[in-house]
Amino acid sequence: xxxxxxxxxxxxxxxxxxxxxxxxxxxxxxxxxxxxxxxxxxxxxxxxxxxxxxxxxxxxxxxxxxxxxxxxxxxxxxxxxxxxxxxxxxxxxxxxxxxxxxxxxxxxxxxxxxxxxxxxxxxxxxxxxxxxxxxxxxxxxxxxxxxxxxxxxxxxxxxxxxxxxxxxxxxxxxxxxxxxxxxxxxxxxxxxxxxxxxxxxxxxxxxxx
Amino acid sequence: xxxxxxxxxxxxxxxxxxxxxxxxxxxxxxxxxxxxxxxxxxxxxxxxxxxxxxxxxxxxxxxxxxxxxxxxxxxxxxxxxxxxxxxxxxxxxxxxxxxxxxxxxxxxxxxxxxxxxxxxxxxxxxxxxxxxxxxxxxxxxxxxxxxxxxxxxxxxxxxxxxxxxxxxxxxxxxxxxxxxxxxxxxxxxxxxxxxxxxxxxxxxxxxxxxxxxxxxxxxxxxxxxxxxxxxxxxxxxxxxxxxxxxxxxxxxxxxxxxxxxxxxxxxxxxxxxxxxxxxxxxxxxxxxxxxxxxxxxxxxxxxxxxxxxxxxxxxxxxxxxxxxxxxxxxx
Numbered sequence: 001x002x003x004x005x006x007x008x009x010x011x012x013x014x015x016x017x018x019x020x021x022x023x024x025x026x027x028x029x030x031x032x033x034x035x036x037x038x039x040x041x042x043x044x045x046x047x048x049x050x051x052x053x054x055x056x057x058x059x060x061x062x063x064x065x066x067x068x069x070x071x072x073x074x075x076x077x078x079x080x081x082x083x084x085x086x087x088x089x090x091x092x093x094x095x096x097x098x099x100x101x102x103x104x105x106x107x108x109x110x111x112x113x114x115x116x117x118x119x120x121x122x123x124x125x126x127x128x129x130x131x132x133x134x135x136x137x138x139x140x141x142x143x144x145x146x147x148x149x150x151x152x153x154x155x156x157x158x159x160x161x162x163x164x165x166x167x168x169x170x171x172x173x174x175x176x177x178x179x180x181x182x183x184x185x186x187x188x189x190x191x192x193x194x195x196x197x198x199x200x201x202x203x204x205x206x207x208x209x
Numbered sequence: 210x211x212x213x214x215x216x217x218x219x220x221x222x223x224x225x226x227x228x229x230x231x232x233x234x235x236x237x238x239x240x241x242x243x244x245x246x247x248x249x250x251x252x253x254x255x256x257x258x259x260x261x262x263x264x265x266x267x268x269x270x271x272x273x274x275x276x277x278x279x280x281x282x283x284x285x286x287x288x289x290x291x292x293x294x295x296x297x298x299x300x301x302x303x304x305x306x307x308x309x310x311x312x313x314x315x316x317x318x319x320x321x322x323x324x325x326x327x328x329x330x331x332x333x334x335x336x337x338x339x340x341x342x343x344x345x346x347x348x349x350x351x352x353x354x355x356x357x358x359x360x361x362x363x364x365x366x367x368x369x370x371x372x373x374x375x376x377x378x379x380x381x382x383x384x385x386x387x388x389x390x391x392x393x394x395x396x397x398x399x400x401x402x403x404x405x406x407x408x409x410x411x412x413x414x415x416x417x418x419x420x421x422x423x424x425x426x427x428x429x430x431x432x433x434x435x436x437x438x439x440x441x442x443x444x445x446x447x448x449x450x451x452x453x454x455x456x457x458x459x460x461x462x463x464x465x466x467x468x469x470x471x472x473x474x475x476x477x478x479x480x481x482x483x484x485x486x487x488x489x490x491x492x493x494x495x496x497x498x499x500x501x502x503x504x505x506x507x508x509x510x511x512x513x514x515x516x517x518x519x520x521x522x523x524x525x526x527x528x529x530x531x532x533x534x535x536x537x538x539x540x
Contacts, residue, residue, distance in 0.1 A: 010455055037361075167481065168406055
Protein backbone atom coordinates (compact mmCIF):
# COMPACT_ATOMS: atom_id res chain seq x y z
CA UNK A 1 0.00 0.00 0.00
CA UNK A 2 2.83 2.37 0.84
CA UNK A 3 4.18 1.95 -2.66
CA UNK A 4 0.94 2.99 -4.36
CA UNK A 5 1.43 6.14 -6.42
CA UNK A 6 -1.36 7.84 -4.43
CA UNK A 7 0.31 7.34 -1.05
CA UNK A 8 2.52 10.42 -1.32
CA UNK A 9 -0.15 12.90 -2.42
CA UNK A 10 -2.47 11.58 0.29
CA UNK A 11 0.17 12.12 2.97
CA UNK A 12 0.89 15.56 1.52
CA UNK A 13 -2.75 16.59 1.84
CA UNK A 14 -2.97 15.11 5.36
CA UNK A 15 0.07 17.05 6.50
CA UNK A 16 -1.42 20.24 5.09
CA UNK A 17 -4.74 19.80 6.91
CA UNK A 18 -3.65 21.52 10.17
CA UNK A 19 -2.45 24.50 8.15
CA UNK A 20 -5.70 24.63 6.17
CA UNK A 21 -7.66 24.42 9.41
CA UNK A 22 -5.75 27.37 10.89
CA UNK A 23 -6.19 29.49 7.74
CA UNK A 24 -9.90 28.66 7.74
CA UNK A 25 -10.14 29.53 11.44
CA UNK A 26 -8.38 32.85 10.90
CA UNK A 27 -10.63 33.81 7.98
CA UNK A 28 -13.85 32.87 9.78
CA UNK A 29 -12.68 34.39 13.09
CA UNK A 30 -12.89 31.05 14.79
CA UNK A 31 -9.61 31.03 16.68
CA UNK A 32 -10.97 32.27 20.00
CA UNK A 33 -10.53 35.60 21.75
CA UNK A 34 -6.82 35.94 20.90
CA UNK A 35 -6.37 34.67 17.33
CA UNK A 36 -2.77 35.93 17.03
CA UNK A 37 -1.69 33.93 20.05
CA UNK A 38 -3.65 30.89 18.83
CA UNK A 39 -1.88 31.02 15.44
CA UNK A 40 1.60 31.42 16.88
CA UNK A 41 1.11 28.61 19.40
CA UNK A 42 -0.63 26.18 17.04
CA UNK A 43 2.02 26.52 14.33
CA UNK A 44 4.65 25.85 17.00
CA UNK A 45 2.74 22.78 18.17
CA UNK A 46 2.52 21.45 14.60
CA UNK A 47 6.22 22.02 14.06
CA UNK A 48 6.96 19.82 17.06
CA UNK A 49 4.45 17.20 15.97
CA UNK A 50 5.84 16.96 12.44
CA UNK A 51 9.34 16.80 13.91
CA UNK A 52 8.27 13.77 15.99
CA UNK A 53 6.76 12.20 12.86
CA UNK A 54 9.85 12.62 10.70
CA UNK A 55 12.10 11.31 13.47
CA UNK A 56 9.85 8.24 13.74
CA UNK A 57 10.32 7.25 10.11
CA UNK A 58 13.69 5.49 10.43
CA UNK A 59 12.95 3.60 13.68
CA UNK A 60 9.64 2.41 12.23
CA UNK A 61 11.28 1.43 8.96
CA UNK A 62 13.95 -0.66 10.67
CA UNK A 63 11.75 -2.18 13.35
CA UNK A 64 9.00 -3.22 10.94
CA UNK A 65 11.31 -3.90 8.03
CA UNK A 66 9.22 -1.61 5.80
CA UNK A 67 11.79 -0.08 3.48
CA UNK A 68 9.03 1.77 1.59
CA UNK A 69 8.63 4.18 4.52
CA UNK A 70 11.84 5.93 3.49
CA UNK A 71 9.96 7.45 0.55
CA UNK A 72 8.11 9.79 2.89
CA UNK A 73 11.00 11.03 4.94
CA UNK A 74 11.97 14.01 2.81
CA UNK A 75 8.42 15.27 2.47
CA UNK A 76 7.80 15.02 6.21
CA UNK A 77 11.09 16.79 6.86
CA UNK A 78 10.05 19.60 4.55
CA UNK A 79 6.78 19.88 6.47
CA UNK A 80 8.77 20.43 9.66
CA UNK A 81 10.47 23.29 7.87
CA UNK A 82 7.14 24.52 6.50
CA UNK A 83 5.42 24.68 9.90
CA UNK A 84 8.50 26.20 11.53
CA UNK A 85 8.59 28.84 8.80
CA UNK A 86 4.89 29.65 9.21
CA UNK A 87 5.53 29.80 12.99
CA UNK A 88 8.32 32.33 12.42
CA UNK A 89 6.13 34.23 9.98
CA UNK A 90 3.24 34.44 12.47
CA UNK A 91 5.58 35.63 15.21
CA UNK A 92 7.29 38.21 12.97
CA UNK A 93 4.02 39.48 11.62
CA UNK A 94 1.49 39.27 14.45
CA UNK A 95 3.81 39.85 17.39
CA UNK A 96 6.56 41.99 15.88
CA UNK A 97 4.74 43.66 12.97
CA UNK A 98 7.74 42.92 10.73
CA UNK A 99 9.91 45.49 12.49
CA UNK A 100 13.33 43.95 11.86
CA UNK A 101 15.04 45.98 14.59
CA UNK A 102 12.48 44.75 17.15
CA UNK A 103 12.92 41.15 16.03
CA UNK A 104 16.72 41.44 16.26
CA UNK A 105 16.42 42.93 19.75
CA UNK A 106 14.01 40.19 20.77
CA UNK A 107 16.37 37.45 19.56
CA UNK A 108 19.24 39.00 21.50
CA UNK A 109 17.17 39.55 24.63
CA UNK A 110 15.10 36.43 25.05
CA UNK A 111 17.00 33.12 25.16
CA UNK A 112 13.96 31.10 24.14
CA UNK A 113 13.50 33.19 20.99
CA UNK A 114 17.22 32.82 20.22
CA UNK A 115 16.99 29.05 20.56
CA UNK A 116 13.89 28.87 18.37
CA UNK A 117 15.53 31.09 15.79
CA UNK A 118 18.67 28.93 15.74
CA UNK A 119 16.52 25.85 15.13
CA UNK A 120 14.86 27.54 12.16
CA UNK A 121 18.21 28.61 10.69
CA UNK A 122 19.36 24.98 10.86
CA UNK A 123 16.10 23.75 9.37
CA UNK A 124 16.52 26.20 6.48
CA UNK A 125 19.94 24.72 5.72
CA UNK A 126 18.44 21.24 5.73
CA UNK A 127 15.53 22.26 3.50
CA UNK A 128 17.89 24.02 1.07
CA UNK A 129 19.99 20.86 0.72
CA UNK A 130 17.03 18.54 0.28
CA UNK A 131 17.03 18.48 -3.54
CA UNK A 132 18.39 15.42 -5.38
CA UNK A 133 20.89 17.53 -7.25
CA UNK A 134 22.31 19.02 -4.07
CA UNK A 135 22.55 15.59 -2.47
CA UNK A 136 24.51 14.41 -5.48
CA UNK A 137 26.74 17.46 -5.49
CA UNK A 138 27.49 17.15 -1.77
CA UNK A 139 28.03 13.42 -1.79
CA UNK A 140 25.96 11.07 0.33
CA UNK A 141 28.35 11.02 3.26
CA UNK A 142 28.65 14.76 3.72
CA UNK A 143 24.94 15.18 3.11
CA UNK A 144 24.13 12.68 5.82
CA UNK A 145 26.51 14.36 8.26
CA UNK A 146 24.81 17.71 7.66
CA UNK A 147 21.35 16.25 8.01
CA UNK A 148 22.18 14.75 11.38
CA UNK A 149 21.67 18.36 12.49
CA UNK A 150 17.99 17.46 12.73
CA UNK A 151 18.81 15.90 16.12
CA UNK A 152 20.14 19.25 17.26
CA UNK A 153 17.00 20.90 15.87
CA UNK A 154 14.89 18.55 17.98
CA UNK A 155 16.86 19.45 21.11
CA UNK A 156 16.62 23.19 20.38
CA UNK A 157 12.90 22.97 19.64
CA UNK A 158 12.31 21.20 22.94
CA UNK A 159 14.36 23.74 24.84
CA UNK A 160 12.43 26.55 23.14
CA UNK A 161 9.13 24.97 24.20
CA UNK A 162 10.43 24.25 27.72
CA UNK A 163 11.53 27.86 28.27
CA UNK A 164 8.31 29.17 26.88
CA UNK A 165 6.32 27.13 29.39
CA UNK A 166 8.75 27.75 32.25
CA UNK A 167 6.98 31.04 33.08
CA UNK A 168 3.96 29.12 34.25
CA UNK A 169 5.84 26.05 35.57
CA UNK A 170 3.61 24.16 33.21
CA UNK A 171 5.64 21.26 31.88
CA UNK A 172 3.07 18.51 31.31
CA UNK A 173 2.98 18.95 27.52
CA UNK A 174 6.71 19.60 27.31
CA UNK A 175 7.28 16.29 29.08
CA UNK A 176 5.18 14.42 26.50
CA UNK A 177 7.17 15.80 23.56
CA UNK A 178 10.44 15.29 25.43
CA UNK A 179 9.56 11.64 26.11
CA UNK A 180 8.67 10.99 22.45
CA UNK A 181 11.82 12.67 21.13
CA UNK A 182 13.99 11.00 23.77
CA UNK A 183 12.59 7.61 22.76
CA UNK A 184 13.19 8.28 19.06
CA UNK A 185 16.74 9.54 19.56
CA UNK A 186 17.46 6.88 22.20
CA UNK A 187 16.48 4.17 19.76
CA UNK A 188 19.10 5.54 17.32
CA UNK A 189 21.83 5.42 19.92
CA UNK A 190 21.00 1.85 20.91
CA UNK A 191 20.71 0.83 17.28
CA UNK A 192 24.06 2.36 16.31
CA UNK A 193 25.76 0.80 19.33
CA UNK A 194 24.42 -2.67 18.52
CA UNK A 195 25.47 -2.40 14.90
CA UNK A 196 28.97 -1.48 15.95
CA UNK A 197 29.24 -4.40 18.37
CA UNK A 198 27.94 -6.99 15.96
CA UNK A 199 28.55 -6.97 12.22
CA UNK A 200 25.28 -7.02 10.29
CA UNK A 201 26.17 -10.36 8.71
CA UNK A 202 25.85 -12.33 11.96
CA UNK A 203 22.80 -10.80 13.57
CA UNK A 204 21.64 -13.45 16.07
CA UNK A 205 24.59 -15.53 17.19
CA UNK A 206 25.07 -14.27 20.73
CA UNK A 207 22.14 -16.00 22.29
CA UNK A 208 22.88 -19.27 20.53
CA UNK A 209 25.98 -20.00 22.58
CA UNK B 210 -43.45 72.77 46.94
CA UNK B 211 -43.50 76.22 48.52
CA UNK B 212 -41.82 77.12 51.82
CA UNK B 213 -44.08 79.92 53.15
CA UNK B 214 -42.08 80.81 56.25
CA UNK B 215 -39.53 79.53 58.78
CA UNK B 216 -42.21 77.76 60.83
CA UNK B 217 -43.48 75.72 57.90
CA UNK B 218 -40.21 75.36 56.07
CA UNK B 219 -39.82 71.69 56.86
CA UNK B 220 -43.34 70.59 55.92
CA UNK B 221 -42.85 67.94 53.31
CA UNK B 222 -45.00 67.79 50.22
CA UNK B 223 -47.28 64.85 49.51
CA UNK B 224 -45.60 61.87 47.92
CA UNK B 225 -47.95 62.34 44.96
CA UNK B 226 -46.25 65.67 44.32
CA UNK B 227 -42.88 64.01 43.75
CA UNK B 228 -41.99 63.82 40.09
CA UNK B 229 -41.93 60.17 38.96
CA UNK B 230 -38.44 59.01 38.01
CA UNK B 231 -39.23 58.33 34.35
CA UNK B 232 -40.73 61.83 33.93
CA UNK B 233 -37.63 63.29 35.49
CA UNK B 234 -35.37 61.25 33.23
CA UNK B 235 -37.58 62.16 30.25
CA UNK B 236 -37.03 65.83 31.00
CA UNK B 237 -33.30 65.25 31.33
CA UNK B 238 -33.28 63.54 27.97
CA UNK B 239 -35.23 66.41 26.39
CA UNK B 240 -32.78 68.92 27.78
CA UNK B 241 -29.86 66.82 26.55
CA UNK B 242 -31.39 66.52 23.09
CA UNK B 243 -31.95 70.27 22.89
CA UNK B 244 -28.47 70.95 24.16
CA UNK B 245 -27.11 68.52 21.59
CA UNK B 246 -28.99 70.26 18.80
CA UNK B 247 -27.77 73.68 19.84
CA UNK B 248 -24.20 72.79 20.66
CA UNK B 249 -23.74 70.96 17.40
CA UNK B 250 -21.29 68.32 16.39
CA UNK B 251 -19.01 68.44 19.43
CA UNK B 252 -21.94 67.90 21.74
CA UNK B 253 -23.38 65.12 19.60
CA UNK B 254 -20.16 63.16 19.64
CA UNK B 255 -20.00 63.55 23.41
CA UNK B 256 -23.53 62.17 23.66
CA UNK B 257 -22.69 59.17 21.53
CA UNK B 258 -19.62 58.44 23.69
CA UNK B 259 -21.94 58.39 26.66
CA UNK B 260 -24.22 56.00 24.83
CA UNK B 261 -21.31 53.65 24.20
CA UNK B 262 -20.76 53.38 27.93
CA UNK B 263 -24.22 51.86 28.37
CA UNK B 264 -23.30 48.18 28.43
CA UNK B 265 -26.09 45.74 27.63
CA UNK B 266 -26.65 42.94 30.14
CA UNK B 267 -25.68 39.53 28.79
CA UNK B 268 -28.66 37.92 30.55
CA UNK B 269 -26.70 34.93 31.84
CA UNK B 270 -26.67 35.45 35.60
CA UNK B 271 -28.52 37.35 38.33
CA UNK B 272 -28.62 41.11 37.85
CA UNK B 273 -26.44 43.26 40.06
CA UNK B 274 -27.35 46.87 39.44
CA UNK B 275 -24.97 49.67 40.30
CA UNK B 276 -25.01 53.44 40.04
CA UNK B 277 -22.61 54.97 37.57
CA UNK B 278 -19.44 55.85 39.47
CA UNK B 279 -18.60 59.54 39.74
CA UNK B 280 -15.01 58.89 40.70
CA UNK B 281 -12.40 60.42 38.39
CA UNK B 282 -11.08 57.81 35.97
CA UNK B 283 -13.57 55.16 37.04
CA UNK B 284 -15.51 55.03 33.77
CA UNK B 285 -13.41 54.79 30.63
CA UNK B 286 -15.15 55.64 27.39
CA UNK B 287 -13.41 52.83 25.53
CA UNK B 288 -15.54 50.09 24.04
CA UNK B 289 -16.12 47.28 26.54
CA UNK B 290 -14.84 43.84 25.55
CA UNK B 291 -17.50 41.34 24.51
CA UNK B 292 -18.87 39.48 27.51
CA UNK B 293 -18.15 36.22 25.70
CA UNK B 294 -14.43 37.02 25.43
CA UNK B 295 -14.24 38.39 28.98
CA UNK B 296 -15.82 35.22 30.37
CA UNK B 297 -14.01 32.60 28.23
CA UNK B 298 -10.44 33.92 28.11
CA UNK B 299 -9.27 33.85 31.71
CA UNK B 300 -6.25 33.17 33.81
CA UNK B 301 -7.55 31.41 36.91
CA UNK B 302 -5.06 28.60 37.50
CA UNK B 303 -7.16 26.96 40.19
CA UNK B 304 -9.25 25.78 37.25
CA UNK B 305 -6.43 25.00 34.80
CA UNK B 306 -3.60 26.85 33.08
CA UNK B 307 -5.16 27.14 29.63
CA UNK B 308 -7.16 30.33 29.25
CA UNK B 309 -10.17 28.34 28.07
CA UNK B 310 -10.05 26.05 31.15
CA UNK B 311 -11.71 28.29 33.78
CA UNK B 312 -14.90 28.72 31.74
CA UNK B 313 -15.03 24.92 31.28
CA UNK B 314 -14.17 23.90 34.85
CA UNK B 315 -15.33 26.66 37.20
CA UNK B 316 -18.96 25.48 37.40
CA UNK B 317 -17.88 23.34 40.38
CA UNK B 318 -17.03 26.41 42.50
CA UNK B 319 -19.56 26.71 45.31
CA UNK B 320 -20.19 30.39 46.00
CA UNK B 321 -22.97 30.03 48.62
CA UNK B 322 -22.47 30.06 51.49
CA UNK B 323 -19.38 32.26 51.29
CA UNK B 324 -17.64 34.22 53.99
CA UNK B 325 -14.80 36.68 53.82
CA UNK B 326 -12.70 36.91 56.94
CA UNK B 327 -11.12 40.24 57.76
CA UNK B 328 -8.29 39.70 60.22
CA UNK B 329 -4.89 40.83 61.39
CA UNK B 330 -4.00 44.33 62.52
CA UNK B 331 -7.51 45.80 62.70
CA UNK B 332 -9.71 47.14 65.46
CA UNK B 333 -12.78 45.28 64.21
CA UNK B 334 -11.90 41.89 62.78
CA UNK B 335 -14.99 40.24 61.32
CA UNK B 336 -16.36 37.41 59.24
CA UNK B 337 -18.59 38.81 56.55
CA UNK B 338 -21.22 36.65 54.91
CA UNK B 339 -21.23 37.51 51.21
CA UNK B 340 -24.82 38.85 51.53
CA UNK B 341 -23.68 41.39 54.11
CA UNK B 342 -20.55 42.32 52.21
CA UNK B 343 -22.69 43.06 49.14
CA UNK B 344 -24.70 45.56 51.16
CA UNK B 345 -21.80 47.17 53.00
CA UNK B 346 -21.67 50.07 50.56
CA UNK B 347 -23.55 51.22 47.45
CA UNK B 348 -22.70 49.22 44.32
CA UNK B 349 -21.17 51.26 41.52
CA UNK B 350 -20.70 50.68 37.80
CA UNK B 351 -17.10 51.22 36.80
CA UNK B 352 -15.50 50.55 33.43
CA UNK B 353 -11.80 49.77 33.77
CA UNK B 354 -9.05 48.82 31.39
CA UNK B 355 -7.51 45.46 32.28
CA UNK B 356 -3.91 44.82 31.23
CA UNK B 357 -2.60 41.28 31.60
CA UNK B 358 1.12 40.81 32.21
CA UNK B 359 1.09 38.50 29.16
CA UNK B 360 0.55 41.44 26.80
CA UNK B 361 -3.17 41.47 26.15
CA UNK B 362 -5.87 43.79 27.43
CA UNK B 363 -9.62 44.12 27.80
CA UNK B 364 -12.13 46.76 28.93
CA UNK B 365 -14.44 45.41 31.64
CA UNK B 366 -17.55 47.00 33.16
CA UNK B 367 -17.30 45.96 36.81
CA UNK B 368 -19.84 46.32 39.60
CA UNK B 369 -18.59 46.90 43.13
CA UNK B 370 -17.41 49.53 45.55
CA UNK B 371 -14.08 50.96 46.66
CA UNK B 372 -12.19 48.58 48.95
CA UNK B 373 -11.56 51.63 51.15
CA UNK B 374 -15.23 51.47 52.26
CA UNK B 375 -14.57 48.10 53.87
CA UNK B 376 -11.18 49.15 55.23
CA UNK B 377 -12.74 52.15 57.00
CA UNK B 378 -15.32 49.88 58.65
CA UNK B 379 -12.73 47.52 60.10
CA UNK B 380 -10.37 50.32 61.20
CA UNK B 381 -6.78 49.17 60.61
CA UNK B 382 -4.28 49.77 63.41
CA UNK B 383 -1.37 52.14 62.91
CA UNK B 384 0.94 49.16 62.55
CA UNK B 385 -0.93 47.82 59.51
CA UNK B 386 1.22 48.71 56.50
CA UNK B 387 0.05 46.16 53.93
CA UNK B 388 -3.10 44.26 53.02
CA UNK B 389 -2.87 40.61 52.07
CA UNK B 390 -5.58 38.96 49.98
CA UNK B 391 -6.01 35.22 50.30
CA UNK B 392 -8.13 33.48 47.72
CA UNK B 393 -10.09 30.22 47.78
CA UNK B 394 -8.04 27.01 47.39
CA UNK B 395 -10.33 24.03 47.58
CA UNK B 396 -8.90 20.95 45.85
CA UNK B 397 -12.36 19.36 45.81
CA UNK B 398 -13.96 22.05 43.67
CA UNK B 399 -10.86 23.50 41.99
CA UNK B 400 -9.07 20.90 39.84
CA UNK B 401 -5.99 23.09 39.29
CA UNK B 402 -5.18 23.32 42.99
CA UNK B 403 -3.61 19.86 42.72
CA UNK B 404 -1.03 21.15 40.24
CA UNK B 405 2.39 22.40 41.23
CA UNK B 406 2.27 25.50 39.04
CA UNK B 407 1.97 27.78 42.08
CA UNK B 408 1.87 27.44 45.85
CA UNK B 409 -1.75 27.45 46.96
CA UNK B 410 -3.64 29.37 48.12
CA UNK B 411 -3.05 32.18 45.67
CA UNK B 412 -2.03 35.19 47.72
CA UNK B 413 -1.84 38.81 46.60
CA UNK B 414 -1.08 42.03 48.39
CA UNK B 415 -1.17 45.81 48.27
CA UNK B 416 0.49 48.57 50.23
CA UNK B 417 -2.02 50.30 52.52
CA UNK B 418 -2.20 53.48 50.42
CA UNK B 419 -2.79 51.40 47.29
CA UNK B 420 -5.53 49.46 49.02
CA UNK B 421 -7.11 52.71 50.23
CA UNK B 422 -7.04 54.31 46.77
CA UNK B 423 -10.65 54.78 45.65
CA UNK B 424 -9.96 53.12 42.27
CA UNK B 425 -9.11 49.86 44.05
CA UNK B 426 -12.37 48.01 43.65
CA UNK B 427 -13.96 45.21 45.63
CA UNK B 428 -15.98 43.73 42.82
CA UNK B 429 -19.05 41.51 42.96
CA UNK B 430 -20.21 41.71 39.37
CA UNK B 431 -19.53 42.60 35.76
CA UNK B 432 -21.71 43.67 32.85
CA UNK B 433 -24.54 44.44 35.30
CA UNK B 434 -24.67 40.87 36.65
CA UNK B 435 -23.00 38.93 39.43
CA UNK B 436 -19.51 37.64 38.58
CA UNK B 437 -19.31 34.40 36.61
CA UNK B 438 -17.33 31.78 38.58
CA UNK B 439 -14.43 31.89 36.12
CA UNK B 440 -14.04 35.63 36.71
CA UNK B 441 -13.67 35.27 40.47
CA UNK B 442 -17.16 34.89 41.96
CA UNK B 443 -18.50 35.82 44.38
CA UNK B 444 -16.08 38.62 45.26
CA UNK B 445 -12.72 39.69 43.85
CA UNK B 446 -10.32 42.56 43.76
CA UNK B 447 -9.76 44.84 40.76
CA UNK B 448 -6.70 47.08 40.72
CA UNK B 449 -6.82 48.69 37.27
CA UNK B 450 -3.32 50.22 37.18
CA UNK B 451 -1.57 46.93 37.96
CA UNK B 452 -1.16 43.80 35.87
CA UNK B 453 -4.22 41.58 36.09
CA UNK B 454 -2.69 38.93 38.34
CA UNK B 455 -2.57 41.47 41.21
CA UNK B 456 -6.38 41.36 41.31
CA UNK B 457 -7.13 38.22 43.35
CA UNK B 458 -10.27 36.24 42.56
CA UNK B 459 -12.75 34.49 44.87
CA UNK B 460 -11.42 36.14 48.03
CA UNK B 461 -11.77 34.39 51.38
CA UNK B 462 -9.44 36.40 53.62
CA UNK B 463 -8.35 40.00 53.81
CA UNK B 464 -5.50 40.29 56.26
CA UNK B 465 -3.89 43.49 57.56
CA UNK B 466 -0.18 43.01 58.15
CA UNK B 467 2.98 44.91 58.98
CA UNK B 468 5.39 43.28 56.52
CA UNK B 469 5.13 43.15 52.76
CA UNK B 470 3.27 39.91 51.94
CA UNK B 471 4.97 37.22 49.85
CA UNK B 472 2.65 37.03 46.86
CA UNK B 473 2.04 33.89 44.80
CA UNK B 474 3.77 34.91 41.57
CA UNK B 475 6.59 36.60 43.40
CA UNK B 476 7.24 33.36 45.24
CA UNK B 477 7.11 31.36 41.99
CA UNK B 478 9.40 33.66 39.95
CA UNK B 479 10.71 36.65 41.87
CA UNK B 480 12.79 37.97 38.97
CA UNK B 481 9.73 38.09 36.72
CA UNK B 482 6.94 39.24 39.02
CA UNK B 483 7.57 41.91 41.60
CA UNK B 484 5.35 42.94 44.49
CA UNK B 485 4.23 46.18 42.83
CA UNK B 486 3.67 44.95 39.25
CA UNK B 487 2.36 48.30 38.10
CA UNK B 488 1.59 48.43 34.39
CA UNK B 489 4.72 50.05 32.95
CA UNK B 490 5.60 50.10 29.24
CA UNK B 491 9.22 50.97 30.08
CA UNK B 492 9.96 48.03 32.35
CA UNK B 493 9.96 44.82 30.32
CA UNK B 494 9.14 41.40 31.60
CA UNK B 495 12.41 39.41 31.43
CA UNK B 496 10.94 37.31 28.64
CA UNK B 497 8.96 39.85 26.63
CA UNK B 498 8.38 43.52 26.03
CA UNK B 499 5.60 45.36 27.87
CA UNK B 500 5.60 48.35 25.49
CA UNK B 501 2.55 47.25 23.53
CA UNK B 502 -0.58 45.21 24.04
CA UNK B 503 -3.26 43.48 22.02
CA UNK B 504 -6.83 44.47 22.87
CA UNK B 505 -8.89 41.29 22.86
CA UNK B 506 -11.71 41.21 20.30
CA UNK B 507 -11.03 44.76 19.23
CA UNK B 508 -8.04 44.98 16.91
CA UNK B 509 -8.04 42.88 13.75
CA UNK B 510 -5.61 39.98 13.49
CA UNK B 511 -3.14 42.01 11.44
CA UNK B 512 -3.72 45.37 13.13
CA UNK B 513 -0.87 47.07 14.90
CA UNK B 514 -0.77 46.42 18.61
CA UNK B 515 -1.60 49.42 20.76
CA UNK B 516 0.85 51.22 22.99
CA UNK B 517 0.63 50.31 26.65
CA UNK B 518 0.09 53.35 28.87
CA UNK B 519 1.98 54.16 32.07
CA UNK B 520 -0.04 52.81 35.01
CA UNK B 521 -2.43 51.46 32.37
CA UNK B 522 -3.64 55.02 31.72
CA UNK B 523 -4.36 55.77 35.39
CA UNK B 524 -1.23 57.84 35.99
CA UNK B 525 -3.22 60.98 36.77
CA UNK B 526 -5.05 59.14 39.54
CA UNK B 527 -2.32 56.95 41.04
CA UNK B 528 1.03 58.38 39.92
CA UNK B 529 1.55 60.24 43.19
CA UNK B 530 1.49 56.96 45.15
CA UNK B 531 4.87 56.16 43.63
CA UNK B 532 6.50 59.59 43.65
CA UNK B 533 10.25 59.24 44.14
CA UNK B 534 10.23 55.46 43.76
CA UNK B 535 12.55 53.74 41.29
CA UNK B 536 9.97 51.77 39.33
CA UNK B 537 12.68 49.67 37.67
CA UNK B 538 13.78 48.46 41.06
CA UNK B 539 10.30 48.16 42.51
CA UNK B 540 8.72 46.44 39.48
